[in-house]
Every structure is written in structure tokens, then in C-alpha cells.
Amino acid sequence: MSEGEQAIHPEVKVVYRLTGLTCADCAAKFEREVKKAPGVIDARVNFGASKLTIRGKALPPEQINQLGAFDGIRVKEDPTEDGRRIPWYRERQALFTGGSLLLILFALGAKGAGAHESVIVGLFLSAVITGGWETARKGLPGLFRHRFDMNALMTVAVAGAIGIGYWEEAAVVAFLFGVSETLQIYTSDKARSSLQSLLDLAPRKAVIRRNGEELNLSVEEVKVGDTLLVRPGEKLAMDGRILRGVSSLNQAAITGESVPVFKEAGDEVFAGSLNGDGFLEVEVTKRAEETTLSKIISMVEEAQEKRAPAQAFVDRFAKFYTPAILLLSLAVLLIKPMVFGIIWQDALYDALALLIVACPCALVVSTPMAIVSAIGNAARNGVLIKGGIHLETAGSLNVIAFDKTGTLTWGEPAVKEVVTFDGADRQQVLAIVAGMESMSEHPLARAVVRRAEAEGVVPAGAEEFQAYPGRGAEAIVDGRLHRIGSPRWVLSEHISGRTRQRIEELENQGYTVVCLNVEDRLLAVFALADEVRGTSREAVRELKQAGIHPVMLTGDNSRTARAIAAEVGMDEYRGELLPEDKLEAVQELKESHGKIAMVGDGVNDAPAMAAADSGIAMGGAGTDTALETSDIVLMADDLSKLPFTIRLSRAARGIIRQNIIFSLVTKFLAVYLVFPGWLTLWLAIFADMGATVLVTLNSIRLLKVKP
Known part of the structure; x- marks a missing residue:
């Protein structure tokens, strides 16, 4: 686009919801047509999500409808409505196909009864017109524009069969193609059902209180700071924080957890959650397009675009396949009569049969349908997989590395013991630590602050606080530099052997030890314990059964790491790791074991997660960083979803492989059969559209994989 045009049409990004997307190959052609429209810089069709994204100039719906008219692709009049407003069996395609079948049966009956040939031909021709009307309506414009999609090729094949007097076969082929089109509509909708169920989760209306007045508004009109009123049995329309009320909320839409979670004032809640028997007043904290559910839906849709x-391989193959088969059809038409003396009607028949298998529909749809089904199923069960590439990677993992705190354990450690040294006053030590750690968000820091609060200690004033990831923190308290953190970082070389022995005793008991010093003088040691998640042991056991090697990577000391690893059933662990050490460990494991995933929940794990083949974040619900930076997100703090993700990913890889092999074998077999003259029009239609329906049905099986 020229600079002048850019000035007239400033670049924008517009998303259109579509209906009528039933053929992946046709969707690709539609995308190319939209890209050619004046003012459009780029256009992407998301086949799984039935969505068109245009960058550049916004096009009116009428123009988009015109560009997609060749395959009945249209812009939804109401983007919030389900694209399938009427049942598939009441679609025009299904009704015409049913009418075609009745006419074929009448024609066969008339033929059996010895009716005049003109009556039989008339009935078969009526069946052709009825069954092939939709195909011709879409195919003829394509022929005039030299666009050889399936509708155009079928139109040529049926017209050719009529031209050489094969009335019965022309009628049956038109009917069978109508059946396959109807089945494609059904199976495509079925594959998209998991995504559509996400779109339907959050209410489109919300009852809010604003300036003392109750209003029933669309969610787009709700503002941050409004008070959302949620009655028993209602779904939450917005993300927010509970102001008043207590209730149990079913958050399965977000986290995949079917067990309701108790919520009270101050707790965070998510749009799409189902309220139990309490009345809640919720302060809205995010706009409709920024809610966790909206982000999940957006990411699931975007994931389907990441091939x-x-x-x-499929794209490269399809690019050359159709032109090659068209040339082969022409060669069959010319060479068979000229070289082998075959009559031209038979040669034309063989060429027409070959034309039917020229469109690689089954192959084109083999991968995206499987990805749509798998990613949609995962999202419904609280696992966000952010692209087909990450889905395939998860299915080929050999080792999974786990962070400890907040991943294998609850991440809510508690102070079990406080040991002071060198005459330090316990209350004074707690005041210093509370003052320093109140500025930190680290789980160990929060545990120490909670202990100080529990003993009624007033935090001391701390200044110039500085955190050191993987080590600890330091601050100025009463004019002196205090440091708190891991023994390796805090302790000086002058610490007595008895003190070191005491610390080792605590670590051997499985405690995490945090030390406090002032100017190289040890003041106190805090022994903390973190409880292992109930799902960790079972998840590790299932991963081992699946042939995956689990490893724990933690910043805790090796003794604590050994105790936790033994409790969850891991054979390999590495302790006392800084963030850069975890990164190095991941790289070593990748070299020795192959593909690796890193599971974590903190900033400390980010480098290791980025270096791994797959970064998996824990507890993504409400955590923007986890949603945006990882490849796979377990929305709840539930490690049992990890084996499910591996099973689903492996099943998806297997089904994609099956689909591709089946599609290729079917195509090559059909091409082979044309040379001895065994490929009939009926067999060709079964080979092409039957294969498309079968690979789609095979992909839908992924919806049945459950945690």
C-alpha cells in the first residue's frame, strides 16, 4: 500500500466473527482474497475460532461477505451469538441433499418399473440440480476466476459426467458430495464446540451498583470500581474482589477444578465462576476485555493460529499437490486415447474422477482440526496450551524439571523454629525481620512476617531495601546493614562450627533455613517448613509411568531438597541453585535427556522456563505474568493436570500422524487406481470427502480425553 493510502487509511486491527467456515482449504483461499482488498496490509483467518483478523483498513461486512460468497463465508450479524443458529440437519445444504436422495430413489424406482428413459433421465437430472445446486453456486464463480477449489472441481466433474451421458453417476456424485458437505458442517461445529463453550461461560449482562443506583448493563458498559451484585446461583460477569459476603464458587471455567472454593471478603474472583448460596458484593477490578476468562479465550483462539x-509439511505438500493432479488429469484425457487407444468418453470419465481427488481437503484439515479439539479440551479442563507447536512439544517430552516452592509444595511455608545467637533479643530480631521482609513478596518472607504478627511484634523501620533473587534481601535498620537469606549467602567464614552444625541439623530435618545477620554477625536462624501438595506424589508417579524423568531444581539447601524429593518420589534433585544455576541445569538435562519442560511459578524460574523446550506455569488464574510468559499454563495449583496434559498432547500427536498418513495413502491410492481405469466417480468422492470427514471425526476423539 502506498504512503498516500496509509495516510488516508490509518492502520487498525479489526476482528470479525465468521459463519460458514467448513473447509480449511476454502478458508485459506478466502484469506488470500481478503489480503488483496485495497487498504488491507495483512489478513489472518483463524479456522478453528471462525475468526478473521484484518490489519490495515477496516472492511465493511458487506465486502467481506462478497469475498467469501464462493463458499458461503459471512460475517456474523451478532458476534456474541453462536454461529450455528439452527441445527445442522435444517441447513439448506442438508435439506437439498435430502431432496436429492428422494429424487434418486424415485429415479431408481422408475428405472426398475420400466419407465420411459426421458422420465428416468429427468429424475436423475433433477437430483443433480437439487444435490449440486449449492456446489455449483459456489464453484462456478471460482471457475471464472481460475480458482480450482473443491466446489469448482466437483462442478466440472458432475457437468462432465452429464456431458458423456452418465446421468445416474452424476446424480449420485452430487448427492454424496452434499452428504460430505453436511457432515463437514456437523463435524466442524463439533470440533469448535469446546471453544464455543468457553465463549458462552460469562454472562453478557451484569447487575451493578453505581452511585447508589442498581443498573442492569452489558458487560462492556461496566467500569472498574463498580460494585457487582451476584445473587445465589448466578455466574460472575466480571473479575473483581469481594467487598461483602461469603460463598462457595465453582471456578471450573477458569481453573478446571470441579470442587467449589470458599470465598470471603478480600478474596479475588473471576468472571465465569458460578456462585453458590451466598450473596456477594464484588468490586470490579478489570474491564470486560481484560478479565482472566477473556484472556483465556483470546489466547486459545490465538493458539490455533500458531501452527x-x-x-x-502439510502446507508445502498441498501447495504442489493440486496443480500436479490437474496436470495429471489433463494428461490422462490426452494420453489414454492417443497412446492406448481408449475411447475419449472413458478417458474423460477417468480424468473427471481424478479431478475429484485433486483438492487436498482431508490433508489440509488433518492438523488444524486436531489442534482445535485438543487445545479446546485442555482449556475446558483448566490447562491453557498456547499453540500447536507447544501441544506437539509436550507430547515429545523426555524430562520435566520442577521448582519446589509453590510447585511441588504449597508455597506457604511457616516458621517452625526461631534460634537466636550471641545474646540477640528474640522480639528485637522479629521486629527487624518483619520490617525488612514486609517489603518482599517472597513466600519465605511472608512466612516470617506472619510469625512476627502472630507474636504481636511491631515491625522496625527499614530503609534502602534491596532484594537479590535466589539469595535473599538486605536493608538498613537502625543505621546498620542487615542481611537476610540463604545460609550460603548470609553466613561469613567466621561463624563457629557449632553454629554451622546447628544449621545442618535443621536442614537434615527437612527445614528451609533463613539466616539474619548484621555486619557479618549472625543474629538468628529461622527454620521454615513447606507442606508438599497432595497432588505432587500422584503426578510424579503418573509421569514416571509415562516414561518421563522428573527432576527437582530448587534454591533450597541440598538436605531439604533431598527430603522433599524423597517425599514426592523423585530420584533426582539439585539444591542450592541460583536462577542462573537452574538455567544451566536445564541446559545440561536437555543435552543428556532430550526435550525438557520446566514447571515453576516464580520470577526465579523465568530464565529456566525460557531455556526449556516448554515452559509450564503453575496457578495462572489471575496471574498476568504466568499467562503471558509461559507456553503452557496450569490455571489451578493442581499438578494432577500435568499428566493429563502429557496424555492429551501425545494423543494429539498420534492423531495428527494418523490423519496425515491416512490422507496421503487415500490420495495416492485413488491416483493409482485411475491408470487401470478402476477409479469410478463414486469411489473418487468417497476417497476425497469421505477421508475429510473421517480425519475430522478422528480429531474430535481428542475431546474425550479427560483428566
């Missing part, structure tokens, strides 16, 4: 590695 899996298998898709690259």
Missing part, C-alpha cells in the same frame, strides 16, 4: 510443525 504445529506437522502443519508446515
Whole structure:
């Protein structure tokens, strides 16, 4: 686009919800047509989400409808409505196909009864017109524009069969293609059902209190700071924080947890959650498009645009396949009569049969349908997989590395023991620590602050606080530099052997030890314990059964690491790791074991997660960083979803492989059968559209994989 045009049409990004997307190959052609429109810089069709994204100039819906008219692709009149307003069996395509079947049966009956040939031909021709009307309506414009999609090729094949007097076969082929089109509509909708169920989770209306007045508004009109009123049995329309009320909320839409979670004043809640038997007043904290559910839906849709590695092969193959088969059809038409003396009607029949298998529909749809089904199923069960490439990677993992705190354990450690040294006053030590750690968000820091609060200690004033990830923190208290953190970082070389022995005793008992010193003088040691999650042991056991090697990487001391590893059933662990050490450990494991995933929940794990083949974040609900930076997100703090993710990913890889092999074998077999003259029009339609329906149905099986 020229600079002048850019000045007239400033660049914008517009999203359109579509209906009528039933063919992946047709969707690709539609995308190319939209890209050619004046003012459009780029256009992307998301086949799984039935969505068109245009960058550049916004196009009116009428123009988009015109560009997609060749396959009945249209912009939804109401983007919030389900694209399938009427049942598939009441679609025009299904009704015409049913009418075609009745006419074929009448024609066969008339033929059996010895009716005049003109009556039989008339009935078969009526069946062709009825069954092939939709196909011709879409295919003829494509022929005039030299666009050889499936509708255009089928139109040529049926017209050719009529031209050489094969009335019965022309009628049956038109009918069978109508059946396959109807089945494609059904199976495509079925595959998209998991995503549609997400779109339907959050209410479109919300009852809010604003300036003392109750209003029933669309969610787009609700503002941050409004008070959302949620009655028993209602779904939350917005993210927010409870101001008043207590209740149990079913958060399955967000986290995949079917067990309701108790919530009270101050707790965070999510749009799409189902309220139990309490009345809640919730302060809205996010706009409609920023809610956790909206982000999940957006990321699931975007994930389907991130193509899996298998898709690259499919795209390359499909690019050359159709032109090659068209040339082969022409060669069959010319060579068979000229070289082998076959009559031209038979040669034309074989060429028409070959035309039917020229469109690689089954192959094109083989990968995206599987990805749509798998990613949608995962999202419904609280696992966000952010692309086909990450789905395939998860299915080929050999080792999974786990952070300890907040991942294998609850991440809510408690101070079990406080040991003071060198005559330090316990209350004074707690005041210093509370003053320093109140500025930190680290779980160990919060545990120490909670202990000080529990003993009624007033925090001391701390200045110039500085955190050191993986080590600890330091601050100025009463004019002196205090440091709190891991023994390796805090302790000086002058600490007595008895003190070191005491610390080792605590670590051997499985405690995490935090030391406090002032100017190289040890004041106190805090022994903290973190409880292992109930799901950790079972998750590790299932991963081992799946042939995956689990490893724990933690900043805790090796003795604590050994105790936790033994409790969860891990054979390999590495302790006392700084963030850069975790990164190095991941790289070493990748070299020795192959593909690796890193599971974590903190900033300390970010470098290791980025270096791994797959970064998996824990507890993504409400955590923007986890949602945006990782490849896979377990929305709840539930490690049992990890084996489910591995099973689903492996199943998806297997089904994609099955689909591609089946599609290729079917195509090559059909091409082979044309040379001895065994490929009939009926067999060709079964080979092409039957394969498309079968690979789609095979992909839908992924919806049945459950945690």
C-alpha cells in the first residue's frame, strides 16, 4: 500500500466473527482474497475460532461477505451469538441433499418399473440440480476466476459426467458430495464446540451498583470500581474482589477444578465462576476485555493460529499437490486415447474422477482440526496450551524439571523454629525481620512476617531495601546493614562450627533455613517448613509411568531438597541453585535427556522456563505474568493436570500422524487406481470427502480425553 493510502487509511486491527467456515482449504483461499482488498496490509483467518483478523483498513461486512460468497463465508450479524443458529440437519445444504436422495430413489424406482428413459433421465437430472445446486453456486464463480477449489472441481466433474451421458453417476456424485458437505458442517461445529463453550461461560449482562443506583448493563458498559451484585446461583460477569459476603464458587471455567472454593471478603474472583448460596458484593477490578476468562479465550483462539510443525509439511505438500493432479488429469484425457487407444468418453470419465481427488481437503484439515479439539479440551479442563507447536512439544517430552516452592509444595511455608545467637533479643530480631521482609513478596518472607504478627511484634523501620533473587534481601535498620537469606549467602567464614552444625541439623530435618545477620554477625536462624501438595506424589508417579524423568531444581539447601524429593518420589534433585544455576541445569538435562519442560511459578524460574523446550506455569488464574510468559499454563495449583496434559498432547500427536498418513495413502491410492481405469466417480468422492470427514471425526476423539 502506498504512503498516500496509509495516510488516508490509518492502520487498525479489526476482528470479525465468521459463519460458514467448513473447509480449511476454502478458508485459506478466502484469506488470500481478503489480503488483496485495497487498504488491507495483512489478513489472518483463524479456522478453528471462525475468526478473521484484518490489519490495515477496516472492511465493511458487506465486502467481506462478497469475498467469501464462493463458499458461503459471512460475517456474523451478532458476534456474541453462536454461529450455528439452527441445527445442522435444517441447513439448506442438508435439506437439498435430502431432496436429492428422494429424487434418486424415485429415479431408481422408475428405472426398475420400466419407465420411459426421458422420465428416468429427468429424475436423475433433477437430483443433480437439487444435490449440486449449492456446489455449483459456489464453484462456478471460482471457475471464472481460475480458482480450482473443491466446489469448482466437483462442478466440472458432475457437468462432465452429464456431458458423456452418465446421468445416474452424476446424480449420485452430487448427492454424496452434499452428504460430505453436511457432515463437514456437523463435524466442524463439533470440533469448535469446546471453544464455543468457553465463549458462552460469562454472562453478557451484569447487575451493578453505581452511585447508589442498581443498573442492569452489558458487560462492556461496566467500569472498574463498580460494585457487582451476584445473587445465589448466578455466574460472575466480571473479575473483581469481594467487598461483602461469603460463598462457595465453582471456578471450573477458569481453573478446571470441579470442587467449589470458599470465598470471603478480600478474596479475588473471576468472571465465569458460578456462585453458590451466598450473596456477594464484588468490586470490579478489570474491564470486560481484560478479565482472566477473556484472556483465556483470546489466547486459545490465538493458539490455533500458531501452527504445529506437522502443519508446515502439510502446507508445502498441498501447495504442489493440486496443480500436479490437474496436470495429471489433463494428461490422462490426452494420453489414454492417443497412446492406448481408449475411447475419449472413458478417458474423460477417468480424468473427471481424478479431478475429484485433486483438492487436498482431508490433508489440509488433518492438523488444524486436531489442534482445535485438543487445545479446546485442555482449556475446558483448566490447562491453557498456547499453540500447536507447544501441544506437539509436550507430547515429545523426555524430562520435566520442577521448582519446589509453590510447585511441588504449597508455597506457604511457616516458621517452625526461631534460634537466636550471641545474646540477640528474640522480639528485637522479629521486629527487624518483619520490617525488612514486609517489603518482599517472597513466600519465605511472608512466612516470617506472619510469625512476627502472630507474636504481636511491631515491625522496625527499614530503609534502602534491596532484594537479590535466589539469595535473599538486605536493608538498613537502625543505621546498620542487615542481611537476610540463604545460609550460603548470609553466613561469613567466621561463624563457629557449632553454629554451622546447628544449621545442618535443621536442614537434615527437612527445614528451609533463613539466616539474619548484621555486619557479618549472625543474629538468628529461622527454620521454615513447606507442606508438599497432595497432588505432587500422584503426578510424579503418573509421569514416571509415562516414561518421563522428573527432576527437582530448587534454591533450597541440598538436605531439604533431598527430603522433599524423597517425599514426592523423585530420584533426582539439585539444591542450592541460583536462577542462573537452574538455567544451566536445564541446559545440561536437555543435552543428556532430550526435550525438557520446566514447571515453576516464580520470577526465579523465568530464565529456566525460557531455556526449556516448554515452559509450564503453575496457578495462572489471575496471574498476568504466568499467562503471558509461559507456553503452557496450569490455571489451578493442581499438578494432577500435568499428566493429563502429557496424555492429551501425545494423543494429539498420534492423531495428527494418523490423519496425515491416512490422507496421503487415500490420495495416492485413488491416483493409482485411475491408470487401470478402476477409479469410478463414486469411489473418487468417497476417497476425497469421505477421508475429510473421517480425519475430522478422528480429531474430535481428542475431546474425550479427560483428566
